[in-house]
Ligand code: SF4
Ligand code: SF4
Ligand code: SF4
């Protein structure tokens with residue numbers, strides 16, 4: 001039998017909201033697919049496009065960037081800056097022919113464990129039909 | 141059309157008054173129909189200056205060299221340098237001012253309006269003429285170009301060889317200058333983002349195939365980066381050291397440095413380089429077209445930057461290089477920036 | 484061995500060479516480059532010149548030297564990666580580029596033998612094509628010891644005679660390549676030989692660029708080392724890699740470790756082209772850069788080509804292909820720079 005494709009997701013989560021949200025999902029024993037490797041960063045505003053590209057280069061099938069809801073950023077404005085920057089990254093990736101489903105952004109607060117699990121579930125579902133991401137994968 | 145004599149007159153007078161250290165303008169390449177950058181120090185050298193449709197260079201690029209030169213000199217001549225700029229080039233100055241890379245008093249800006257014309261695109265020219273036979277290209281009447289070959293003169297309508305970026309340009313008059321030559325005329329030859337239209341109707345796979353074929357050609361000569369007035373970083377992620385080593389950089393700092401892009405010209409590294417470059421130029425690129433012009437393997441780099449320009453304009457109402465006092469595209473936000481894509 | 488090959492038979496010859504990998508100029512868009520050809524019958528030898536010279540076949544822009552992998556904490560396994568090259572033929576090499584490869588051979592197989600280069604070189608047969616018309620208005624091979632029909636570095640030289648090629652073998656390997664399909668070739672008649680001579684002499688006259696007193700320039704260079712000359716000449720240089728990467732004899736490289744995985748450690752030691760015009764080329768780890776500006780970098784390029792190499796190897800490190808002139812984005816012209824050196828007075 002052919003092995004089922006298990007997409008690998010790299011999730012950049014801000015420490016104050018999204019990462020706390022994912023913790024909540026964990027301690028509340030909510031079920032979600034184990035396909036995600038979370039990386040906690042201080043703020044969504046600290047995520048450089050380099051991080052995103054290098055995740056794809058190292059074999060991520062999908063990348064998620066998640067921060068606090070607008071107005072809730074621990075550093076007041078970080079997520080607003082992120083929103084602009086990530087828009088540009090997203091547009092550029094689509095422009096060069098990367099499937100739009102592969103790169104997503106979300107707002108997840110510390111209380112939204114359930115939302116986090118939904119996002120991951122949907123993300124995995126969307127990635128499955130696409131198969132592995134080889135376009136940007138390192139060919140060194 | 142701007143008269144060459146007016147440019148020469150202006151240059152002579154500022155050199156005479158000692159207002160500037162030297163002037164960066166255009167002169168003729170002795171063996172070729174193209175212009176080349178000219179560095180004019182003496183009054184009599186102003187006779188070398190030219191102004192024609194081959195003045196493609198964005199001379200603002202050379203402000204960076206001047207800055208580095210001054211940093212190395214013990215007692216530098218602090219007078220400004222003069223620079224001849226077209227509409228697009230002038231916006232590059234605004235970006236450098238906005239980023240505080242240069243000071244306004246470092247530069248004396250001689251703005252030249254393109255009016256209803258612009259500069260040529262070699263790729264278009266090559267389709268119509270054997271480059272070897274071309275002797276000279278001049279501005280003609282009614283925005284035509286006059287091309288002199290061994291066989292004589294031919295007039296050709298501007299759109300046929302005018303650079304695509306000129307066709308799409310809506311800043312044909314410099315936006316910042318000390319003196320403006322030529323007239324401020326409104327023109328809109330075409331849709332501002334017309335070159336991107338062809339990407340709108342193609343599929344994700346087609347887009348990928350296009351870019352894969354193009355970027356795989358890249359030999360990483362970095363001419364695109366070297367020629368760009370905005371690519372002035374001491375520390376470029378694409379360099380093998382990838383950090384600006386200063387005498388006080390510690391061994392630890394050197395060791396901790398991440399290598400984002402390897403020097404190897406393989407697909408993944410070429411994509412990293414070009415994607416990061418496009419992102420770093422978002423809201424900064426002023427579409428002078430230089431990177432695309434210099435690429436020895438004809439990669440259509442302009443589309444990447446144009447795409448960023450389009451998104452900046454349509455989603456955030458931002459155009460690069462219009463106002464040095466305003467915050468840059470990515471150092472700013474509005475509460476109601478679009479966020480439909482965010483879950 | 485001197486033979487005539489009708490153009491109609493050219494592709495049959497190529498087909499006979501099916502035990503070789505065949506490289507030839509291939510056009511993509513407007514850009515020509517030497518590529519491995521799948522269907523040799525499609526080769527077109529009517530081409531100007533490639534952007535990147537054939538050095539890229541023998542000295543690729545990226546080359547894995549060795550692979551490393553840590554199997555345990557104490558042990559790192561190293562595996563040398565020496566190219567196992569199958570016999571190859573490069574078709575359509577211009578004389579300038581062939582002499583470039585001969586110069587590269589002096590460098591990579593001189594005092595120290597670079598196995599990576601020499602393994603490939605030993606397995607590669609070079610078939611040249613004389614330039615009846617100089618492919619570029621910037622050609623100046625005749626000023627630097629070459630000619631549009633020079634056989635230096637080649638195994639075979641072909642000359643286009645209209646409907647046929649005049650095929651001369653230069654080395655034994657070349658002879659064998661012709662003999663492997665000898666039925667396709669004819670002996671040249673006396674008048675064709677005369678015709679060939681005429682074509683060659685005329686081709687030489689068509690070269691437009693010329694460097695006067697190259698020997699004097701060569702020895703004058705050290706005298707003007709410390710002058711302002713270089714500041715002036717380099718003003719418009721943007722320090723890109725075009726002139727050196729496109730040069731058939733520039734051969735500087737960088738070596739980096741490309742780490743694929745940090746734990747357990749795994750990666751490759753890789754050699755890539757590098758060049759003296761890049762600002763980080765001479766950067767010391769202290770942060771000091773002995774060639775800090777454009778002037779010193781242009782000077783290095785000229786000095787290396789026309790003085791240092793001349794002193795070490797008694798020849799110039801330039802073949803006159805004109806690529807650095809045609810391709811320089813700001814019109815820096817090596818022939819003009821040398822002429823200015825010639826007339827420069829302190
Ligand atoms: S100029 Fe062209 S070949 Fe050179 S680095 Fe830029 S894209 Fe690559
Ligand atoms: S990215 Fe290209 S078009 Fe934009 S400013 Fe730089 S050189 Fe000019
Ligand atoms: S001389 Fe020309 S090609 Fe060479 S580095 Fe300078 S600008 Fe680039």
Ligand code: FES
Nearest residue numbers: 014043067068078
């Ligand atoms: S801290 Fe969560 S987005 Fe800034």
